[in-house]
Amino acid sequence: MFLRRTTILTAQLLRRLLTTTTTTTTTNPISPVNQDHLLSVCTILFQQQNSPESRLHSKLTSTEFQLTHEFFLQVCNTFPYSWRPVYLFFLYTQKTNPTFTHTTVSFNKMLDVIGRSKNIDLFWNVLQDMSRRRVANDKTLLIALRTLGGARELKKCVELFHLMSSNGFEYNVGTLNKVVEAMCEWKLVEEAKYLVLKLREWVRPNEVTYKHLIRGYCDKGNLIEASKIWNLMADEGFKPDIDAVEKMMEIFFKRNEYGEALKLFHTMRFKRMDELGLSTYRLAIKWLCKKGMMSEAQEAYEEMHTRGIQIDNLTLGSVVYGLLTKRRVNEAYKIVNGIDVPDLSVYHGLIKGLLKLRRASEATEVFREMIRRGCEPIMHTYVMLLQGHLGRRGRKGSDPLINFDTIFVGGLVTAGKSKEATKYVERVMNRGLEVPRFDYNKFLHYFSNEEGVFMFEEVGKKLREVGLVDLADILERYGQKMATRDRRRERPPVTEDTNDL
Ligand SMILES: *[C@@H]1O[C@H](CO)[C@@H](O)[C@H](O)[C@H]1NC(C)=O
Numbered sequence: 203m204f205l206r207r208t209t210i211l212t213a214q215l216l217r218r219l220l221t222t223t224t225t226t227t228t229t230n231p232i233s234p235v236n237q238d239h240l241l242s243v244c245t246i247l248f249q250q251q252n253s254p255e256s257r258l259h260s261k262l263t264s265t266e267f268q269l270t271h272e273f274f275l276q277v278c279n280t281f282p283y284s285w286r287p288v289y290l291f292f293l294y295t296q297k298t299n300p301t302f303t304h305t306t307v308s309f310n311k312m313l314d315v316i317g318r319s320k321n322i323d324l325f326w327n328v329l330q331d332m333s334r335r336r337v338a339n340d341k342t343l344l345i346a347l348r349t350l351g352g353a354r355e356l357k358k359c360v361e362l363f364h365l366m367s368s369n370g371f372e373y374n375v376g377t378l379n380k381v382v383e384a385m386c387e388w389k390l391v392e393e394a395k396y397l398v399l400k401l402r403e404w405v406r407p408n409e410v411t412y413k414h415l416i417r418g419y420c421d422k423g424n425l426i427e428a429s430k431i432w433n434l435m436a437d438e439g440f441k442p443d444i445d446a447v448e449k450m451m452e453i454f455f456k457r458n459e460y461g462e463a464l465k466l467f468h469t470m471r472f473k474r475m476d477e478l479g480l481s482t483y484r485l486a487i488k489w490l491c492k493k494g495m496m497s498e499a500q501e502a503y504e505e506m507h508t509r510g511i512q513i514d515n516l517t518l519g520s521v522v523y524g525l526l527t528k529r530r531v532n533e534a535y536k537i538v539n540g541i542d543v544p545d546l547s548v549y550h551g552l553i554k555g556l557l558k559l560r561r562a563s564e565a566t567e568v569f570r571e572m573i574r575r576g577c578e579p580i581m582h583t584y585v586m587l588l589q590g591h592l593g594r595r596g597r598k599g600s601d602p603l604i605n606f607d608t609i610f611v612g613g614l615v616t617a618g619k620s621k622e623a624t625k626y627v628e629r630v631m632n633r634g635l636e637v638p639r640f641d642y643n644k645f646l647h648y649f650s651n652e653e654g655v656f657m658f659e660e661v662g663k664k665l666r667e668v669g670l671v672d673l674a675d676i677l678e679r680y681g682q683k684m685a686t687r688d689r690r691r692e693r694p695p696v697t698e699d700t701n702d703l
Pocket of ligand 1: 226514543544545
């Protein structure tokens with residue numbers, strides 16, 4: 203990246219680059235690379251990359267360095283996005299050093315650089331060379347498909363398999379599944395499907411291949427294509443893998459097509475009960491509870507119980523939330539009280555449900571309880587509670603006592619910190635009028651520092667004075683627990699249900 207953007211590379215810059223690459227490689231005890239030699243060679247490669255070959259080679263020849271495998275790899279590391287210096291060096295090693303043999307590792311490394319710098323013609327040539335030399339392996343295939351797929355070189359993706367197999371590389375459905383899985387992860391699901399269809403004469407896809415494609419399309423939100431693959435798989439007589447079933451159920455639920463999702467769930471229950479485990483129940487129960495379909499959720503829940511499947515915290519959290527949305531408060535509490543050690547997801551279900559019933563104060567009581575029981579709130583807990591108390595807009599109302607912005611600014615001014623208050627106004631209120639919602643997440647992140655520790659303490663005092671004890675407790679705790687640098691680093695990521703309170 204760095205090198206691509208730079209046209210003039212000074213030795214100083216190179217040295218900086220090199221020191222960053224060495225930190226990862228100095229641990230290798232086998233062949234320590236002389237960093238001064240590496241620097242000289244890389245400087246020549248960079249400065250002479252457009253010179254005639256003879257000149258470049260004579261410069262390199264007159265420079266002292268020891269060509270080792272590791273040395274070559276480090277040259278590649280120095281130019282991760284520039285094919286030219288790397289490839290020129292490769293040519294040099296071929297020409298002047300017949301005793302030095304490249305390996306699959308060094309070839310793959312170079313191939314990766316060429317792919318990243320998007321020189322497709324050279325990339326293809328090197329691939330052919332590697333195939334002929336029989337150094338291509340599974341990793342080569344993955345590098346090649348990421349590059350060629352990303353460049354929409356679909357025909358070449360297919361050709362590659364033929365090229366490699368005509369040079370003795372044997373592939374089977376396992377190989378195919380590995381590359382299809384990787385391609386779907388890189389969001390190259392279209393390309394992966396093309397490959398599967400074009401190769402089917404040579405390698406027959408199986409239920410795992412289809413599972414990856416279904417997952418790939420579901421992850422892209424493409425229900426139509428996912429369904430097509432699903433049908434194709436059924437036509438070929440494959441039983442859908444349980445992961446594929448869950449993916450399809452999930453995308454149906456997400457699109458609010460509950461009927462379709464439940465149809466799949468019930469088919470599994472009637473036809474393949476023995477394969478039905480916790481994860482599928484959890485998925486179904488989560489979405490049923492989300493929609494308040496509590497009798498269906500209950501049925502699934504009881505079935506799990508009958509079948510001896512241990513229900514987990516996540517599922518319990520969903521049930522608690524679902525019951526609360528139906529105002530079945532006592533039942534929800536009964537479940538929570540029946541759990542020996544509730545975890546974060548149970549407490550979140552409870553808090554989220556109570557907030558939905560506009561019982562912010564009760565939700566804050568749960569917050570205190572979870573702390574007492576050693577379950578530390580995370581960012582998401584705070585965001586939910588602040589939203590519950592102050593509304594999504596952060597109470598930009600006219601009453602200054604409960605106006606979110608004046609609470610903070612007012613708190614600081616009262617504390618004799620006008621300067622900080624001004625800073626706060628600049629940093630937070632300057633978000634402009636066009637932002638309709640107060641972004642609690644951003645707000646808490648802004649103040650997750652030493653400044654925040656102090657700010658939340660002062661604001662907490664102020665809030666307590668005016669009787670807003672719940673808010674005071676929430677923010678003070680945040681200040682104490684989340685705002686120091688170390689804790690911030692440990693802070694778990696915001697959980698997925700942040701958005702749908
Ligand atoms: C819920 O989570 C807690 C804390 O991680 C754990 O000790 C407990 O066993 C879990 N309960 C269930 C039912 O999985």
